[in-house]
Amino acid sequence: MQKYRVDLEKVSHLFEKKLPRVIISKIYSWVLRVEMRGMAETRKIxxxxxxxxxxxxxxxxxxxxxxxYRLIYIEEPGHLIVIVKVIEVNKHEY
Known part of the structure; x- marks a missing residue:
């Protein structure tokens, strides 16, 4: 199984005051799933x-x-590990 590491650096400033706690909790839950089970298994949800x-x-x-709310990310494959960079968390407009 491919190993994954999720990088939240670009959005970490939002965790202080801008995002509701329930959204922050869902982000961390997604991060744990990706890092523990991999992207293929997480995408099945x-x-x-x-x-x-x-x-x-x-x-x-x-x-x-x-x-x-939406979380936008990119995958950057490496030799031993795939870096998943979260580049944006935004309030989606309908």
């Missing part, structure tokens, strides 16, 4: 709606944290 993005965000993927 249908409630996350993990999907590739299109257009300018072509190489990015998103998951739904709830109806309003």
């Amino acid at each position: 249908l409630s996350l709606h993990d999907e590739p993005l299109k257009g300018e965000r072509k190489n990015q993927r998103s998951i739904r944290l709830n109806k309003a």
